[in-house]
Amino acid sequence: MGSQNNISGSSFDGVAITDELGRFEFGNDSFFEIIGLQGEELIGKCFMEVIPEDMRDILERRKQTGTDIPYETKIMARDGEEKNLYISCVQTEINGTKKYVIIIKDISEQKKLELHLKESEARYRELFENADDVMYTFDSKGFFQTINNAGLKALGATRDEIIGSHGSKWIAPDSMKIANERFMKLISGVSIDEMAIYEIVCKNGEHKWAELRTRPIKEGTKITGIHGIARDITEKKRLEEQLKEYHEMLKKSYEELKESESRYRDLFENADDPMFTLDSMNCFVDLNYAGLKVLACSKEEVIGTHISKWLTPDSFEIAQIGIKKRLFGDTIEPPSILELLCKNGKHRWVEIRSRVLKDGGKITGIHGIARDITEKKRLEQQLKEYHEKLEKSYEKLKEADRLKTEFISNITHELLTPLTSIKGFAELLNDETIGKINDEQKKSLDIILRNSDRLIQLIKELIDAAYFEQNKFKLKFGMVSINNVISRSLQDMHPQANEKRITIIQGIKPLPEIWADEEKIIQVLSNLLSNAIKFTPQNGMISVTTVDDTSQVKISITDTGIGIPPDKLSRIFDRFYQIDGSASRRYGGMGIGLSICKSIIEGHYGSIWAESNGNGSTFNVTLPKLMKKKRRIKGHDEKS
Numbered sequence: 001m002g003s004q005n006n007i008s009g010s011s012f013d014g015v016a017i018t019d020e021l022g023r024f025e026f027g028n029d030s031f032f033e034i035i036g037l038q039g040e041e042l043i044g045k046c047f048m049e050v051i052p053e054d055m056r057d058i059l060e061r062r063k064q065t066g067t068d069i070p071y072e073t074k075i076m077a078r079d080g081e082e083k084n085l086y087i088s089c090v091q092t093e094i095n096g097t098k099k100y101v102i103i104i105k106d107i108s109e110q111k112k113l114e115l116h117l118k119e120s121e122a123r124y125r126e127l128f129e130n131a132d133d134v135m136y137t138f139d140s141k142g143f144f145q146t147i148n149n150a151g152l153k154a155l156g157a158t159r160d161e162i163i164g165s166h167g168s169k170w171i172a173p174d175s176m177k178i179a180n181e182r183f184m185k186l187i188s189g190v191s192i193d194e195m196a197i198y199e200i201v202c203k204n205g206e207h208k209w210a211e212l213r214t215r216p217i218k219e220g221t222k223i224t225g226i227h228g229i230a231r232d233i234t235e236k237k238r239l240e241e242q243l244k245e246y247h248e249m250l251k252k253s254y255e256e257l258k259e260s261e262s263r264y265r266d267l268f269e270n271a272d273d274p275m276f277t278l279d280s281m282n283c284f285v286d287l288n289y290a291g292l293k294v295l296a297c298s299k300e301e302v303i304g305t306h307i308s309k310w311l312t313p314d315s316f317e318i319a320q321i322g323i324k325k326r327l328f329g330d331t332i333e334p335p336s337i338l339e340l341l342c343k344n345g346k347h348r349w350v351e352i353r354s355r356v357l358k359d360g361g362k363i364t365g366i367h368g369i370a371r372d373i374t375e376k377k378r379l380e381q382q383l384k385e386y387h388e389k390l391e392k393s394y395e396k397l398k399e400a401d402r403l404k405t406e407f408i409s410n411i412t413h414e415l416l417t418p419l420t421s422i423k424g425f426a427e428l429l430n431d432e433t434i435g436k437i438n439d440e441q442k443k444s445l446d447i448i449l450r451n452s453d454r455l456i457q458l459i460k461e462l463i464d465a466a467y468f469e470q471n472k473f474k475l476k477f478g479m480v481s482i483n484n485v486i487s488r489s490l491q492d493m494h495p496q497a498n499e500k501r502i503t504i505i506q507g508i509k510p511l512p513e514i515w516a517d518e519e520k521i522i523q524v525l526s527n528l529l530s531n532a533i534k535f536t537p538q539n540g541m542i543s544v545t546t547v548d549d550t551s552q553v554k555i556s557i558t559d560t561g562i563g564i565p566p567d568k569l570s571r572i573f574d575r576f577y578q579i580d581g582s583a584s585r586r587y588g589g590m591g592i593g594l595s596i597c598k599s600i601i602e603g604h605y606g607s608i609w610a611e612s613n614g615n616g617s618t619f620n621v622t623l624p625k626l627m628k629k630k631r632r633i634k635g636h637d638e639k640s
Helices: 002-010 029-035 053-065 108-130 149-155 173-187 234-270 289-295 313-327 374-430 439-469 482-499 518-535 581-587 593-603
Strands: 014-018 024-027 071-076 082-094 097-106 134-139 144-147 196-201 207-219 222-232 275-279 284-287 336-341 347-359 362-372 478-481 503-507 513-516 541-548 552-559 607-612 617-624
Touching: 014 029, 029 097, 082 108, 134 149, 149 222, 173 196, 173 207, 173 222, 207 234, 275 289, 284 289, 289 362, 313 336, 313 347, 313 362, 347 374, 374 439, 478 482, 478 518, 482 503, 482 518, 482 541, 482 552, 513 518, 513 617, 518 541, 518 552, 518 593, 518 617, 593 607
Parallel strands: 503 541
Antiparallel strands: 014 024, 014 097, 071 082, 082 097, 134 144, 134 222, 196 207, 207 222, 275 284, 275 362, 336 347, 347 362, 478 513, 541 552, 552 617, 607 617
């Protein structure tokens, strides 16, 4: 029994001894406490009959097999408490007698702790897998052991692709150095409280930024790995970078603004035109040197004063209207013109453009630029006076021209009547209707008739010119054969040409009839042929040619006369213009024939122009091939 007492006193486990037949012989206090029985209930009884049923099968199997296989089970103690037991049954000999030693261990608390640990691990695993932040562990070599779902999502990879891979695979080269240094410190036992920021490379090549907290994993005193928590701060980094760029832009803008303000101030002060700033009460806040010069005062005398001090009453009223329009957002076009009252008593005129100044949405004042137009106003006034004088002179000239035209019209009619009578009686004498005349008298009568015709032609030209001026010239339109018109004109001019032995070459093609005034076209061609004969020397040559174009006919008369200087070509169709003053004395004429020709041709919507290379001249006439019966001809009423 000595050995039994030793077992009883030294063991926290429950220990019981039975004989070979299973009769209970001994149990220590722990045994009775665990199974919930008293010693007197067991002494001398069969052990299998009194112990809880859950234990019987276990002990029976141990007894039959003779092996000691530890076993865990649950029993219901007599007091109703469920217990987790660890049971072991050993066959032995005590004092030469075969015995069974039964050892039971109450592991209920241990099981509770294990359950709590499993629940805790499950909660940790759930937290680990479902955390918003990336959570992972490395072994002591830096290889991934675990990583949560957030980590898989961040790296864009599967768990199989990450577990077992080295951490360096997922770190950008620029972050590798700091990552290695931090890992070595942690593995060597150095505590690191500061967070680290790494650039991460995802499976798809995308780069992200992560903020990490790491700590060593210890088993006892040995560091076996690293545990880390990372947060994706890519968006934060992007915003920080954007904020940095904005800051740089703001800094640059500030520097540019300072430079711009400096340039503006330099421009403001040195501008040739006055520049000013008014506050919201229309008082001067600033005025540049040019403005001070115009007002003939110092800056101190202007700043803070109201604009009404420097404007005439009428101009102040104009300025107020303009300012109100500006404040209500209206534009002011043209710029305001105001009359200034300078300090020295002088009045000056300025042209002002302005704009509203705003701070946020609030109007704080007006900025304007003025231009001194005093001299311009003086010149405008002078020009106005000159214009008024010119208008008066024009009216006088107009009246004089009207009187001149009226006088020419009257005098030509007065001259034409007696001249016609003179010519008529001269013709009667020349025809010997009244009586016989001698050769000398006939020569004199020929001279009288020739000069009468010339004078009558000049008078008719004056009458035509007067009619054109008074817009009384009438064109009588009808269908006209241009070939007949040319033929008649040449026939009329042949005597003059023969007198100077001038050859007239005709290159006239058949032309269509056109809508025109036949007599006036004959007048034009006769005038041009007469001029060609007049300015062509003896034995010269004149050619008349025609061209039939699609929309017009063209008649050209070319002579081998004295020609026309190039600088005179544009003026020869002006009324009363002659190339040389002596020409009228030498060749006759008043310089109105070509101007009448021009008016007639333009009345037909045609063109007339001259060409000359200094050796002879060519006069060209074009007339439109119009088949309309009626039309308005350049201000002249047509009559058919």
